[in-house]
Amino acid sequence: MKFDSATTPAPAANPVSTDTNSLFARDVSEFTFKKCLIGLCLLGLVLRIGFFLEHAHSPSFGVPTLDQKYYDTVARMLLAGDDLHDLHGFRPLLYPMFLAVCYKLGGAWGVDLAIFVQHLLGIATGVIVALLGARMFRHRLTGAIGGALFLLAPVPLYFEGELLIEPTYLFLICAGLWLQLIAAEKTGAKAAVLWAVCGAIMSLASQGRANILVYFAVYPAFAAWRWWQTRKVSALIPLAGLLGAFAMAVAWGFVNLRQSDHFQLLPNQGGINLYLGNKRTADGMTPEQDRRITTAERYEDSVEVWAREEYEAVMRAQGRTPDTNPMAISSYW
Structure with missing residues (x-):
């Protein structure tokens, strides 16, 4: 007995959704995505101008406390040419140097300028988040939505309005990740240069906060994975990221000599932070010491x-x- 194959079609091996009503059924064009990026810039700018104007009327605006006071003090010491060795090389100089530049350019409005620049970095970070999402998920609309969510998020916005390292730190990390995705698609000398720049940016971020150092394991891991797939020497190009990171760290070792008599690739706060964050009485929020500390003027x-x-x-x-x-x-x- 024969059966007519036309009357009994075989099931499709890879059914494709034809639900055009779904938000993610179709992606936006590259031209539309570029317009979305412009829209993200405008969205972030409007939100941050409103926040800045509202924040400027707060009694706490421009009044550094705790960590902010430390960064502000070091920035003013840099401007005055004071000896930084009394700081004992405890905290990184990257953020105080950023503040010092803003104070120099802004004069009496130095704090306002620093906060305004941090808001601009927040907008730039939101755009980079959109670019990251579009590349990671290969879907431009997803990236645009991710960027919008970041720009609308209250936590990054709050930190942008304080004299703290988070805005610059997050911007550097996102910029490094974005360049890394671009480098992964390149070959030859151009890829090596991009990987080295990625490593240098991540190393620069570590001068804000050393937590990012754990990320450097990605470079050898990714290189090993690519080599396992291709068995070609060119697959090891991502290791250039470690070279770029080391070069940046050495350069900052000389910068750190300004606050220490010893050559340090990174400041020395890691040990005590590890202790305070993991001792029996640690609450995960405040690094409490066993006794009160008083300082001079x-x-x-x-x-x-x-x-x-x-x-x-x-x-x-x-x-x-x-x-x-x-x-x-x-x-x-």
């Missing part, structure tokens, strides 16, 4: 003062001379 970081004094007390109790190298304090904790 110039503001000093209470965590740095406490860590250094405790280290020196222990060394003297053991009959040893405290090491003046800030990294010795970090290693102790």
